[in-house]
Amino acid sequence: MMPGGVPSIDDGKSAVVSGGRDAAAVAGGDxxxxxxxxxxxxxxRRPPPWLGRALWALVMVAILGPLLVFPVTLGAGDDVxxxxxxxxxxRSFDRTLAATGWGDAARVFVxxxxxxxxxxxxxxxxxxxxxxx
Amino acid sequence: xxxxxxxxxxxxxxxxxxxAPGGAQLDERDAAAPAKPVxxxxxxxxxxxxxxxxxxxxxxxQLFAVAAFPAFSGHDEVAHFxxxxxxxxEARVPVxxxxxxxxxxxxxxxxxxxxxxxxxxxxxxxxTLDWYCEPDHPRWGSDPPRVVTVRQSFxxxxxxxxxxxxxxxxxxMSPVYLLGRGFSLETQQALLRLATIPFGVATVFLAxxxxxxxxxxxxxxxxxxxxxxxxxxxxxxxxxxxNNDILGIALLSLVLYLCVLGLRDxxxxxxxxxxxxxxxxxxxxxxxxxxxxxxxxxxVLLGVGWRDPLGxxxxxxxxxxxxxxxxxxxxxxxxxxxxxxxxxxxxAALQWWNRPLGxxxxxxxxxxxxxxxxxxxxxxxxxxxxxxxxxxxxxxAVVSILGVVGxxxxxxxxxxxxxxxxxxxxxxxxxWQVKALVVLFAACVVGYLAVVQFGTRFALTQARYYxxxxxxAAILSMLGLRTLIPAVWRPIGRGIVVxxxxxxxxxxxVGYVLPFHASIVAQMPWxxxxxxxxxxxxxVRTRGGQDNxxxxxxx
Numbered sequence: 001m002m003p004g005g006v007p008s009i010d011d012g013k014s015a016v017v018s019g020g021r022d023a024a025a026v027a028g029g030d031x032x033x034x035x036x037x038x039x040x041x042x043x044x045r046r047p048p049p050w051l052g053r054a055l056w057a058l059v060m061v062a063i064l065g066p067l068l069v070f071p072v073t074l075g076a077g078d079d080v081x082x083x084x085x086x087x088x089x090x091r092s093f094d095r096t097l098a099a100t101g102w103g104d105a106a107r108v109f110v111x112x113x114x115x116x117x118x119x120x121x122x123x124x125x126x127x128x129x130x131x132x133x
Numbered sequence: 134x135x136x137x138x139x140x141x142x143x144x145x146x147x148x149x150x151x152x153a154p155g156g157a158q159l160d161e162r163d164a165a166a167p168a169k170p171v172x173x174x175x176x177x178x179x180x181x182x183x184x185x186x187x188x189x190x191x192x193x194x195q196l197f198a199v200a201a202f203p204a205f206s207g208h209d210e211v212a213h214f215x216x217x218x219x220x221x222x223e224a225r226v227p228v229x230x231x232x233x234x235x236x237x238x239x240x241x242x243x244x245x246x247x248x249x250x251x252x253x254x255x256x257x258x259x260x261t262l263d264w265y266c267e268p269d270h271p272r273w274g275s276d277p278p279r280v281v282t283v284r285q286s287f288x289x290x291x292x293x294x295x296x297x298x299x300x301x302x303x304x305x306m307s308p309v310y311l312l313g314r315g316f317s318l319e320t321q322q323a324l325l326r327l328a329t330i331p332f333g334v335a336t337v338f339l340a341x342x343x344x345x346x347x348x349x350x351x352x353x354x355x356x357x358x359x360x361x362x363x364x365x366x367x368x369x370x371x372x373x374x375x376n377n378d379i380l381g382i383a384l385l386s387l388v389l390y391l392c393v394l395g396l397r398d399x400x401x402x403x404x405x406x407x408x409x410x411x412x413x414x415x416x417x418x419x420x421x422x423x424x425x426x427x428x429x430x431x432x433v434l435l436g437v438g439w440r441d442p443l444g445x446x447x448x449x450x451x452x453x454x455x456x457x458x459x460x461x462x463x464x465x466x467x468x469x470x471x472x473x474x475x476x477x478x479x480x481a482a483l484q485w486w487n488r489p490l491g492x493x494x495x496x497x498x499x500x501x502x503x504x505x506x507x508x509x510x511x512x513x514x515x516x517x518x519x520x521x522x523x524x525x526x527x528x529x530a531v532v533s534i535l536g537v538v539g540x541x542x543x544x545x546x547x548x549x550x551x552x553x554x555x556x557x558x559x560x561x562x563x564x565w566q567v568k569a570l571v572v573l574f575a576a577c578v579v580g581y582l583a584v585v586q587f588g589t590r591f592a593l594t595q596a597r598y599y600x601x602x603x604x605x606a607a608i609l610s611m612l613g614l615r616t617l618i619p620a621v622w623r624p625i626g627r628g629i630v631v632x633x634x635x636x637x638x639x640x641x642x643v644g645y646v647l648p649f650h651a652s653i654v655a656q657m658p659w660x661x662x663x664x665x666x667x668x669x670x671x672x673v674r675t676r677g678g679q680d681n682x683x684x685x686x687x688x
Binding site: 064086092093102113114117122 | 179182183186187189190193194196197200201204317319320356357360621622624625627628629630631632635636638639643644647648650651654655
């Protein structure tokens, strides 16, 4: 028996395709038909395509939402710091960037790549949640 | 190399299913031929699209990380920077001082042998080991201490303790250093940090290739394995720092990938020579790469077969020759300079506090030792500067445990045979795939044991010494998670895995890394003319390497 329940034409035994379909005709040699039937089976058992997209949107909200709504508790354990809002964290980093003396162009670049990283990460999630396989 | 792997595993060629004795697998391959190319093509297209987006995300994240971590705050960044400087400007490798010779020279009023950090690096002394650190002290600020007393004995302070590291990384960075010489020290180190990003990209690429080579039909692994490597916080950290770890990680990843190729296609002369070059270069990048030798040995033994000792020996020569040709001069230099091949005797004498943690078996079962390795694998950053919240660590631990449980389930299913109704070729690995997984698992075991072994000599053993096997760990843990997810839910599952990794990174940057940056800048006003003070910023308490009580190191 082949991986995936595809019958082997050489094993000389009766073959059963996953999903309980009669495989006799398939074992007779129409392998393309087997693949098609298998594919249909797989599609039927799969979650609806919109679910991945909906989850993608949900994940975006789940990642960014709490950061935007609730204060962030900084640090951990003995080193736990204040609970502050996201804009305060970002502002403080911006000020430290300014203080390091790399100039405004570098600051814009740093924030630009941060935005790009976030956008690309969400695009990556879009692809990862794509249902095709 | 990618083309080689791709062409061999190309749809329809069936080369990924080797011919078993009796030709059984060939028969199966023929039967599946019409169905597989379509599925494989679909997986490849999805995986390629994903990989391009992943690379964009990774590079952008790394560029941000270069700025997000305070200058020189990476583990031993000052030491690595100083090594690059010595090699670039003096065309030589730095040398460790010998404690007794140093003491004698000092008594005689002579200039002691050995390299020390330049005075201009003293403002960042808190990120070094063994440099008495009081940069705002009126005297030490302008004339950094070079000697300290410990229990009434004299010890050097601010010596180049990374001098026993092999030179490849520093040689590669030298042109970058020379290009940036006119800039400030912060800018110079930022340029060097930027130059490490390609090694991170190479590691992510090799993770992708490994997943695609090992399981060409599996989109879950093709997406989650490289994503795991790209978003693993400490691998990312290594890839945005001035350090030789990331080069070692990239080269050992190449070694593992070549081992898997060898197991699939056979260890041809060409592949064996390439493997030898990769092992030799990895030994020139980082001493911890020694772990490659037993792993490669196992791969060759499994690939060629113990019944063919001549074949194994021939591969040994093909691999060993380039390895020796590349690495031997370095080890000869170490032996000539220090009388040993690692400089550890000298380090042990100089670092009076860096004592053995315990015996091998004692550390193997020491709960605190294991816990700290886990914490260092996901957080801590550098010399244990940023501690992660316990809840976050627990969340990571639960997923890690699930990965292990799933891997055990995979091993059982693969051994006993998955139910025929399960349409899952990954659960039915062929002989070479099983061998490859055994080699990857062995690499992880060897990597961890090497860290334990190092702890029997030095308290400062760390998780990063096993990071070179990250692509092996990634594929095994993702394989474990995959096994626990029902087939039809895997597209959703892989999305959730990637989402968790993205969420982890966002949390770490917002809650830990950026406030840490603010804290450091606020605590080092001499770097910013006092324009930033602690009161103005949301900060966390920080601990530099030197602020850590040494008793806590490694425990």
